[in-house]
Amino acid sequence: MSPNLKSALEAAPSLLGFELIHTVDGVDIGGIIVETEAYDMHDPASHAYGGERIRNASLYKEAGTIYVYLIYGIHYCVNIVTGNKGHGQGVLIRALEPTIGLEAMKANRGTKALKNLTNGPGKLTQALGIGPGLNGRHIGNSSLRLGDKHPVADITQTTRIGITKAADLPWRFYVTSSPFVSSRVSV
DNA sequence: GCGACGATTGGCT
DNA sequence: GCCAATCGTCGCC
Numbered sequence: 001m002s003p004n005l006k007s008a009l010e011a012a013p014s015l016l017g018f019e020l021i022h023t024v025d026g027v028d029i030g031g032i033i034v035e036t037e038a039y040d041m042h043d044p045a046s047h048a049y050g051g052e053r054i055r056n057a058s059l060y061k062e063a064g065t066i067y068v069y070l071i072y073g074i075h076y077c078v079n080i081v082t083g084n085k086g087h088g089q090g091v092l093i094r095a096l097e098p099t100i101g102l103e104a105m106k107a108n109r110g111t112k113a114l115k116n117l118t119n120g121p122g123k124l125t126q127a128l129g130i131g132p133g134l135n136g137r138h139i140g141n142s143s144l145r146l147g148d149k150h151p152v153a154d155i156t157q158t159t160r161i162g163i164t165k166a167a168d169l170p171w172r173f174y175v176t177s178s179p180f181v182s183s184r185v186s187v
Numbered sequence: 188g189c190g191a192c193g194a195t196t197g198g199c200t
Numbered sequence: 201g202c203c204a205a206t207c208g209t210c211g212c213c
Contacts, residue, residue: 073206
């Protein structure tokens with residue numbers, strides 16, 4: 001089963017339940033996607049807004065392309081590009097339920113607390129070892145890939161986190177009962 | 188050429 | 201709850 005990547009708004013809830021797996025030195029590290037957010041080029045909060053630039057070029061490639069960016073000079077976040085080439089859309093992966101390579105994750109994050117390994121966009125890239133080298137690569141053609149789809153009980157749709165523009169759009173999706181969604185929850 | 192800022196996190200008051 | 205850390209990109213002087 002593969003996710004629906006036709007548009008960011010369809011892909012965001014569709015990606016919930018899929019495993020995201022990164023292979024580093026032959027070791028698989030990953031988890032089940034439990035929180036996502038949709039962004040597109042007409043959305044002022046999106047990096048794709050205002051047209052294609054050096055920084056957001058990956059968002060204008062074909063669906064399944066990986067967009068990795070540095071935020072606040074400290075953390076990396078990862079998107080999966082959606083839509084047709086040139087559409088400037090993507091889904092931000094905000095949180096995972098850790099399932100594979102727990103020891104590697106704990107080493108990468110410097111903590112043993114399961115709940116604190118991948119419950120945020122910057123945390124999960126650190127846990128999985130995702131860096132700028134993956135930017136512009138493809139989900140089916142690199143060390144990062146999607147795995148099996150797991151059943152999702154219930155999905156909550158609400159507003160996105162940490163943005164100042166278009167903050168009212170309900171384009172954030174998460175597994176309602178999951179204890180692994182990011183904290184900073186503005187309900 | 189230079190300055191302001193961000194799809195975050197963790198540590199301190 | 202509040203604020204500093206830290207740097208690539210972009211917009212403007």
